[in-house]
Amino acid sequence: MKIKQGDYVLLYLDKRRRYLVKVDSKKEFHTHKGIIRLGDLEGKNYGDSIKTHLGINFRILKPLPLDFVRNFRRGTQVIYPKDAAIMIIISGIGPGSRVVEAGTGTGALTALLAHFVKPTGVVFSYDVSRKNLENAKKNLKMSGLDKWVVLKLGDVTQEIEEKEIDAVFLDIPDPWLAVENSYNALRHGGVFVSFSPTINQVEKTVETLETRGFIDCSTFEVMLRTYKVRPGKTRPETFMVGHTGYITFARKP
Amino acid sequence: MKIKQGDYVLLYLDKRRRYLVKVDSKKEFHTHKGIIRLGDLEGKNYGDSIKTHLGINFRILKPLPLDFVRNFRRGTQVIYPKDAAIMIIISGIGPGSRVVEAGTGTGALTALLAHFVKPTGVVFSYDVSRKNLENAKKNLKMSGLDKWVVLKLGDVTQEIEEKEIDAVFLDIPDPWLAVENSYNALRHGGVFVSFSPTINQVEKTVETLETRGFIDCSTFEVMLRTYKVRPGKTRPETFMVGHTGYITFARKP
Amino acid sequence: MKIKQGDYVLLYLDKRRRYLVKVDSKKEFHTHKGIIRLGDLEGKNYGDSIKTHLGINFRILKPLPLDFVRNFRRGTQVIYPKDAAIMIIISGIGPGSRVVEAGTGTGALTALLAHFVKPTGVVFSYDVSRKNLENAKKNLKMSGLDKWVVLKLGDVTQEIEEKEIDAVFLDIPDPWLAVENSYNALRHGGVFVSFSPTINQVEKTVETLETRGFIDCSTFEVMLRTYKVRPGKTRPETFMVGHTGYITFARKP
Amino acid sequence: MKIKQGDYVLLYLDKRRRYLVKVDSKKEFHTHKGIIRLGDLEGKNYGDSIKTHLGINFRILKPLPLDFVRNFRRGTQVIYPKDAAIMIIISGIGPGSRVVEAGTGTGALTALLAHFVKPTGVVFSYDVSRKNLENAKKNLKMSGLDKWVVLKLGDVTQEIEEKEIDAVFLDIPDPWLAVENSYNALRHGGVFVSFSPTINQVEKTVETLETRGFIDCSTFEVMLRTYKVRPGKTRPETFMVGHTGYITFARKP
Numbered sequence A, B, C, D: 001m002k003i004k005q006g007d008y009v010l011l012y013l014d015k016r017r018r019y020l021v022k023v024d025s026k027k028e029f030h031t032h033k034g035i036i037r038l039g040d041l042e043g044k045n046y047g048d049s050i051k052t053h054l055g056i057n058f059r060i061l062k063p064l065p066l067d068f069v070r071n072f073r074r075g076t077q078v079i080y081p082k083d084a085a086i087m088i089i090i091s092g093i094g095p096g097s098r099v100v101e102a103g104t105g106t107g108a109l110t111a112l113l114a115h116f117v118k119p120t121g122v123v124f125s126y127d128v129s130r131k132n133l134e135n136a137k138k139n140l141k142m143s144g145l146d147k148w149v150v151l152k153l154g155d156v157t158q159e160i161e162e163k164e165i166d167a168v169f170l171d172i173p174d175p176w177l178a179v180e181n182s183y184n185a186l187r188h189g190g191v192f193v194s195f196s197p198t199i200n201q202v203e204k205t206v207e208t209l210e211t212r213g214f215i216d217c218s219t220f221e222v223m224l225r226t227y228k229v230r231p232g233k234t235r236p237e238t239f240m241v242g243h244t245g246y247i248t249f250a251r252k253p
Helices: A065-070 A081-091 A108-117 A130-143 A175-185 A199-212 B065-070 B081-091 B108-117 B130-143 B175-185 B199-212 C065-070 C081-091 C108-117 C130-143 C175-185 C199-212 D065-070 D081-091 D108-117 D130-143 D175-185 D199-212
Strands: A008-012 A018-022 A028-031 A034-037 A049-051 A057-061 A098-102 A122-127 A149-153 A165-170 A186-196 A215-228 A239-241 A246-251 B008-012 B018-022 B028-031 B034-037 B049-051 B057-061 B098-102 B122-127 B149-153 B165-170 B186-196 B215-228 B239-241 B246-251 C008-012 C018-022 C028-031 C034-037 C049-051 C057-061 C098-102 C122-127 C149-153 C165-170 C186-196 C215-228 C239-241 C246-251 D008-012 D018-022 D028-031 D034-037 D049-051 D057-061 D098-102 D122-127 D149-153 D165-170 D186-196 D215-228 D239-241 D246-251
Touching: A018 A028, A018 A065, A065 A108, A065 A130, A065 B081, A081 A108, A081 A165, A081 A186, A081 A215, A081 A246, A081 B065, A081 B081, A098 A108, A098 A175, A108 A122, A108 A130, A122 A130, A130 A149, A165 A175, A175 A186, A175 A199, A186 A199, A199 A215, A199 A246, A215 A239, B018 B028, B018 B065, B065 B108, B065 B130, B081 B108, B081 B165, B081 B186, B081 B215, B081 B246, B098 B108, B098 B175, B108 B122, B108 B130, B122 B130, B130 B149, B165 B175, B175 B186, B175 B199, B186 B199, B199 B215, B199 B246, B215 B239, C018 C028, C018 C065, C065 C108, C065 C130, C065 D081, C081 C108, C081 C165, C081 C186, C081 C215, C081 C246, C081 D065, C081 D081, C098 C108, C098 C175, C108 C122, C108 C130, C122 C130, C130 C149, C165 C175, C175 C186, C175 C199, C186 C199, C199 C215, C199 C246, C215 C239, D018 D028, D018 D065, D065 D108, D065 D130, D081 D108, D081 D165, D081 D186, D081 D215, D081 D246, D098 D108, D098 D175, D108 D122, D108 D130, D122 D130, D130 D149, D165 D175, D175 D186, D175 D199, D186 D199, D199 D215, D199 D246, D215 D239
Parallel strands: A098 A122, A098 A165, A122 A149, A165 A186, B098 B122, B098 B165, B122 B149, B165 B186, C098 C122, C098 C165, C122 C149, C165 C186, D098 D122, D098 D165, D122 D149, D165 D186
Antiparallel strands: A008 A018, A008 A057, A028 A034, A049 A057, A186 A246, A215 A246, A215 B215, A239 D239, B008 B018, B008 B057, B028 B034, B049 B057, B186 B246, B215 B246, B239 C239, C008 C018, C008 C057, C028 C034, C049 C057, C186 C246, C215 C246, C215 D215, D008 D018, D008 D057, D028 D034, D049 D057, D186 D246, D215 D246
8 A cells, every 4th residue: 555645644754853744745744864855755565665855765654543642743742652542441441432531631531532443433532621622633633543533622520411421531630520420320230430640530430430320430540661671781771651540440230 | 321231330439339241131230339220221311310229320331441451450560550551652553553462461551552543453462471362362252352352372483474564562571582573563653562560671672672672662661640629628638549550662664 | 496385486488388387286287288297397407398288398497576577467467567666776776775665566576666666675566456456466476576665555745654755656646746745755856757648747747846846857768669570681671669668767856 | 966077967948849968067968959058057956947048947856867868979779668667577586686788889778777787786888899889888887887787798699798697688699509509607596588580589589498498488578659648639649669679588597
């Protein structure tokens, strides 16, 4: 499949120099290793290389969903893949699922949810900020996942319009205020998943979930530790992200 | 949607007493809280309750993919959801992906891969043990995900028959011996993901990957910590799983 | 230095079979590997071996402080060495320090504190339970560290009698109630260290410390991960202690 | 006890602005909050305050051992308190112990060892670098712990001159080469403790220890996680040190 105008490709030199670019015959891309004419990518195949004007070879890769997410324009903080991964898998969603999410933020989790519910599912993503929604819209469009997303200006602590939803994903400051609306939006057996940075948010949310009749509540956190692997010199990296947030899971009975 | 003969349902009393059962008018299910006639589940709705002969109420839930996996008959060890989750998300697979996996084991990762590549993708799952494959076949059938899986008796360190594969998932004792075959099976930009309990396996695998020309190699581990959340008495659980395995990621350029 | 009547020695076969015994010519010690007459230890040297009546060799080792602590009779839970270690080092105590501790519990932390403040320091150790104090007394006597400890029946949330103390160590359910008394007991620059299992205890304690005028407050936890080291098969142990408690540090200005 | 010329004091404004200074009537200390005349500290008491020329109050604290270590001039990397703490406590050393250490480095672990073996013990500290030793000498002098330390230019993989040592502490690139000399230097029951950043160093060291006849070998790592404690907003810090090194323990039988 030849690369064509408007496609996004990942130019890869090494782990630090990797750029997501759009094929465009009118533009150039400037790197510390020289200039690449973005029109020259047209007609190439994934796996080919392209040279900068200084003769440095970049590999042309087809972007994975996470390559898009890493390049999303940031309005707010982006959820870490380690957290998104476990949230998605415990939620039980998959192709065809109908999902509610809040807040949209930059659209990072939105994009991953859309990726996994396509081709027949849908993500209803709420945010109280029009600016966030506009930014997320561009990001989702870039990743090509926008057609499985309905962006909604609204506050899930006030109202969730959808019914018979398979899973609700919350990354908002006061998730406990959205427990009642989540309950009403979910189908029987549907899953509530919430992400919160502080343990106090978790306490309030779990208490509200149990009071409301949610079952199978559990809370956990995921720590990811990367390694420097060199034969004879292998060790974990010196610095790591020590905390992003706690994840709370529950089911509507 | 009414529950019917042959369906699997989750009977839920609390976190520890949760049972995956098959609706069958000829069978009874015995719990410490009394007997449930499995034929009585027919015609009920998800979200309803059912009473044991001792009058204890169990909730009837539609099982999530992980509910099936937790109930898989064990031949070998089962991959943890925390590891499966991140492996799936970094691999970039989704609906429609073509995936190779080895070894099948109990079919736990197989089932999750099938869940996410359906309705148009396929998982080619290799195992050197006929017994494992037979066990996995039953497990996959139970979860209803068997139609997206091709179980194959074979050794991926000897041969991988498929080509233009989107991702290869390895959980075998000597993944470095399958690097060459993985390279040849993958499409350009395709992803190699390996899971290994020891750091020595990781060293050999990463060295082989880099020698073979894979790019963007990284290795990490995921630690999951669960919390006991009670207002005013919140703390992590005393015991945790400290190690399952290291995950190595790489791309074919 | 010859071993003599009344000495405690560590009989070591392997990591799991290690026994702290008292040399006593009237007693026998029964193990799964046979019987050892405890009088036969007299006159031996540390580093020698002794045979059971079945001919199995046990090494005779001089016990370290932690060998005693591991063998303390348990009334309540014992502090983990990982926690005691960091508590002691951040407290700045050393030979000659005057220390207050509560509660005594089994005397595990008490013993370690005594070990490090000897030969000229003292540990005033409070407990509200007479039973705990009696048990701790025996444990401390066994370890030979009792002469640097003053066991006191009393509640530090009600009163701490000592003044000009170098450090206060708390492992009690409501440490925030002992902040005021700790302040008054400490010398200028003296250190407050508290150990609590729940995050809610930490919140209350830190808030009270800051209100009272303590400075340099910090809270952390220590996780210890053990490894199975075998050439070519090295990996962390599967299970670990995921949580014991949070440690809070502060100084009186 | 009045502060006098030549004493070291800790000037404390807040967690980030804390300075270890020497009382010296001829010097001034410049901070972002103004100038302090170091002679003005003479005659004050610990716990008093001192004003900069801009009127900002700094607390005058008596430095703890770790306050000195944090201010050591750095030639090489300094061991973390979390690691030093557990190494010291498992080693069983205390007042009166005779200890060998290599390499000296900046003298950080040396200072802590000296602090805990005083007033009657001694630390023999080896380094192959004369420059390290000179730097460590100044650091130890500042902390007032130099009189319990014998700094030695030498390579412990070649020779350890001492005998009947209670514990050997190694933080060198090739600890396995010093196993034989450590064995000969240790008393019966004496403890070997080694700190290494890579898992490969650990494998070689443990293998050599077991071959040489050391017993009770164990390897572990310590992870320290700090918390931001604010009522209602408590959470672990975002970033943490993910790895410093592995600690290996063994006893001479």
